[in-house]
Amino acid sequence: MGFFIGDLHRQIEQLHQEQYADPTASNTFTVYRGQGLSIEDFEQMVKIKGGLISFNNFLFASKDPKISLGSAQDATINPDQVGVFFIMEINPTQTTVPIASIAGISKLQGEDEEEVLFSMHSVFRIQDINEMDGNNSLYQVNLVLAAGNDPELSRITDYIRQRQESTPNSEGWYRLGMILQEMGQFGTAEDIYQILLNQTNDDKNKASIYGQLGLIKYKQGEYQEALTFYQKYLDVQQQSLSPNDPELASSYDNIGLVHHSMGNYPKALSYYETTLEIQRQSLPLNHLDLASSYNNTGLVHYYMHDYLKALFYYEKNLEIKHQSLVPNHPNLAMSYNNIGLMYYHMRDHLKALSYYEKALEIQRQSLPLNHPDLATTSNNIGLVHYYMHNYLKALSSHEKALEIRQQSLPPIHPDLATSSNNIGLVFEKKGNYAEARTFYEHAIQIGQQSLPSNSPHLQGYRKNLERVKNK
Structure with a gap:
């Protein structure tokens, strides 16, 4: 081979x-x-x-x-x-x-x-x-x-x-398949793994190949086929591994991720919970894989609009990261942002603001000042101030988010439209309709180039512009 x-x-x-x-x-x-x-x-x-x-x-x-x-x-x-x-x-x-x-x-x-x-x-x-x-x-x-x-x-x-x-030569083929995936050459990588699959009778080798084929299909957005390969991978593993082996947890997690991407949230939640159950038995309680699983489970609850449960899992995620990461690690900021988002949806704006500000503080210490993550957090802070009627602070945060995004993103990136729209909303609340109209028009201009014509975001920008035209 x-x-x-x-x-x-x-x-x-x-x-x-x-x-x-x-x-x-x-x-x-x-x-x-x-x-x-x-x-x-x-x-x-x-x-x-x-x-x-x-x-x-x-x-x-x-x-x-x-x-x-x-x-x-x-x-x-x-x-x-x-x-x-x-x-x-x-x-x-x-x-x-x-x-x-x-x-x-x-x-x-x-x-x-x-x-x-x-x-x-x-x-x-x-x-x-x-x-x-x-x-x-x-x-x-x-x-x-x-x-x-x-x-x-x-x-x-x-x-x-x-x-x-x-x-062995087969290992060279396997590595080449991984290289081709990194290059985005998924079709060629798939051909290589299919050849390997046809030429091996070893179940352990087959399992690894099924896993790679599942990953390729997932990256290509072919979720049903990804599920088929990941399930074959899991079936082989279940025959040779103990029920609480961490490798089994990884397979359950992969299947959960595919269901998550397909919007099958109850199924995704079931697989994520199985992943957590295995990891709790087989890993130290402060292991970062556990933190990742808590985050995934919280994310599914968030998409299912169960914010209290999502908050519980996000707090578990943060607890482990506090034990395992340095105090200014960017992944801590991500956890603070997630918790802030739950409080935001639960209308507890003061707590949301507190967590967003902690996230921003860490990001300023650990990331380049024009990093898109700082823009995301500044945007979140701006939204909280907006709903608390602190319009000057909201404007400052949204303008900072826009400034960073202009430096770090392509000129027609949808996030630039989001920032322009948010600034328009603040100007509208302040009664500055001319400025609001300018930013709404800019949001529409970017959205028309970067979003589908039926995008709810683009439709929202247009409604905002029509509303302000009548004022």
Whole structure:
């Protein structure tokens, strides 16, 4: 089964020989790659600055820095990741790993983008690591492709060779499927897993493949098929695992997530509760997986408009995070926001405001000041002040939310329409109808470009504009 990876390697090798046979075509050049790294992985990379880093899978890079920088910036939206903008200096005549330009070959690239594909186990030396634009979630990392005569590289090469000799080919296929999923190539990943499924008789291997196929279908929005694969995964696990095994909890959670996405809230709740039951028996009571399950269960109760029960589970989630996370961790802010939202729906505006302000305080300490999460919390605070008739404070919060969203989101993002509409509502309450009309019109303009024509939000913006026209 390893022929697929081997064939791809040989194709890159052949292109490399064709493209760099001419000495005039072998000058050093630069390519770029943007991606997110976990905080732990990034900190490890900082520790080995000046040393070597190996990319153990096939690696795409672009000759267009703007596209790669955008990918790195997008990664900063996740508070558990660091956005990394790699600048890679390449001398194709000195590399031990074949590389090739795939301009005109790759279906992933745009018309103006030229991509370069590295075969597996490309190794770079980390030259420099610098924060970008004062954003402690976004870094530029300068790399130089390691030459074949590098003594440190020789030691790594020996290790890789030993690892390849001891790793079954099926594992390579499985990893490649995961890489393709990360690249958004779900159809190709599915083909690989179907081949693996057809060629294995081992139930444990089948279970893992069912799980990956379920994940692919879920990401594609094909929820019924995702349920089928996740259920097969669970059926195999139930034959070999004890009833309180944490892996079973993960499978129940996956099925619950699919039902949740389909709007089947009672079924989702049933699976989430089973997940919780297993985790309470098998995990420490302050384990973050438990916190995640409490959050999921609370979210379903919220969508079912049972705010008291949702509040109970969100408070359980916050209790665990207090024990397991540092005091200014962004995930704590998320929990405070969720609890604030429950109090908001229960019309306890003072308590809602208190939790929203705690969330904002943490976010200001732990996130870039233009992070979209700060805009969300500022928006929530503005809504509470609006319903408490504190219109000046509401206006200040909504204007701050709009300012952040203008800096961090595309110009036609629906959240910009939301902020414009909220500012319009405040101006209308203050009797400033001309200003209100301007912001309602702006909300409609964005909504027409980013929302379906029958969107209730867009219909609401239009009703607001018509109302203010008559004043």
